[in-house]
Amino acid sequence: MSILVRCLPLLILGILIGSVAGRWEVSGTGVPQLREGASRATVAPPTGESRPKVVVVNGETHDFGMMEQNTKKSHAFIFRNDGNLPLTLQKGSTTCKCTLSEVGNGLIEPGKTGNVTLEWEAKTGEPEFSQSAEIKTNDPDRQIVRLVVYGKVRQAIFTDQKDFVFNQVSANDEYTSHVRVYCYLDEDFQITDQELKEASTADQFAVKVTPLSADDLKKEQGAKSGYDVAVTLKPGLSLGALNQRLVLKHNLASQPPIMLPFAGKISSDIYLGGPKVQPDSNVVSLGDLEKGQGAELTIFVIVKGPHRDETTIQLTGVEPASSLQAVLGEPSRENPKIVRYPLTIRVPKSAEPGNFFGVGENGRMGEIFFTTTHPHTPKFSVKVRFLIKDDVR
DSSP: OHHHHHHHHHHHHHHHHHHHHHHHHHHHHSOOOOOTTOOGGGSOOOTTOOOOOEEETTOSEEEEEEEETTOEEEEEEEEEEOSSSOEEEEEEEESSEEEEETOGGGEEOTTOEEEEEEEEEOOOOSSEEEEEEEEEESOTTOSEEEEEEEEEEEOSEEESSSSEEEEEEETTSOEEEEEEEEEOSSSOOOEEEEEESOGGGGGGEEEEEEEOOHHHHHTSTTOOEEEEEEEEEOTTOOSEEOOOEEEEEESOTTSOOEEEEEEEEEEOSEEEESTTBOTTSSEEEEEEEETTTOEEEEEEEEEOSTTTTTOOEEEEEEESTTTOEEEEOOOBOSSTTOEEEEEEEEEOTTOOOEEESSOSTTOOOEEEEEEEOOSSOSEEEEEEEEEEEOOOO
C-alpha cells in the first residue's frame, strides 16, 4: 500500500508528459502558424492541401514617375502560382486599360508565372493620377488582387485659352484675338505650320505667330519656350456665329497638333437689346394676347462701332398700323462705347384678333421700319411676333 502511494505521483506526471508530447506532435503536422501581421498569400499551402496560391512577384503597386501629357506607359505585374492546383485569373473592375498577357486562357499552372499588364495614357490635365484594376482569382485566401499604378503628369504644351474669342465683333470692324502657347520641355519647340480648316472663310483671317520674350516666359512657371498667336479678323465677314478652327503644327513628335476653335459671332453695328428680344436677331416676341388686353414693351436699338456718334436713326413706318404702334426715344450716351435708343412697342387694346407669329397659312409678323445715316446700314427693320386671340367662349 505504501509503495502504491509513493508511485502515484510518478504515474500522474507520466500521464501529463504524454499528453503534452501528443499535442506537440499534432501541432507539428498541422497548419503552420502565421507570424503576427503576415499575409496568408505569402505562405505555401500546407502539406497535403490542394489549392492554388497567388503571389505578385514584383509588388502590387507601380510608380510610373513623371509622364508627359498625351503619352502612354504600361507595366507588367508578374503573377506566380505557388500552389499545387491551377490558378485562374479574371479581370474585375478597372479604371485603366488592363490586359492578361502571357496567361493562356487566364490560367497559370503550379510553379509557373504570367503577366497582367496595366496601361495608362496621360490625357488628363491633373498633375497627379492613380489608376487601379481588380484581378479575380480562385485562391481562397486572395480572391481579389488590387493592382495600382500612379504617377505625375507634366504638360508638354499648354495654351492660356482654349479658343480665339471674337465677341460681338462688327462685320465692318477689324478685330484681333490672342492665344499664348507654352512648352514646358527642354526640347527646341517650334511651331512649323498653321492651317485654317474652313477654306470658305480662311481669307477673312490673318494669322501671326511670334516667339515669346524671356520676360513673358517668366510669367508662366515652368515654361521653357512659347509663342503668341494672333488672329486678325478682317472686315466683311457675314453676320452670325463664327465657324473656323486654327491648327498649329509643331516639331514635337510625341505631341498632337494644337487645335484652337474660334468662338463668338459677327454682328451688325446696329442691333437690339432688352427683354423678349430673340438672341442674334431683330425679332421681339410679345406672346399670346387676349382681345382687348393690349401690350407695351420697351427695348433698345443699340449702335456701336466707329460710326456710333455720327449715326442717327429715324422710325419710318409700322405694319400693320391698326395692330402695332412704335415710338423711338432720344439716344443715350451714358456708355461711351455705345449709343442706345429706347424703342417702345405697343399693341393697342383696340387691335383686332390676328396671327402675327409668322407661322401658318395666313401667319405674318408685325414690322417696324427704320432708316439710318450709318455708312454700312442705311436701313433695317424690327419684327414683332404676337397673337391676338378672338374672344370666343
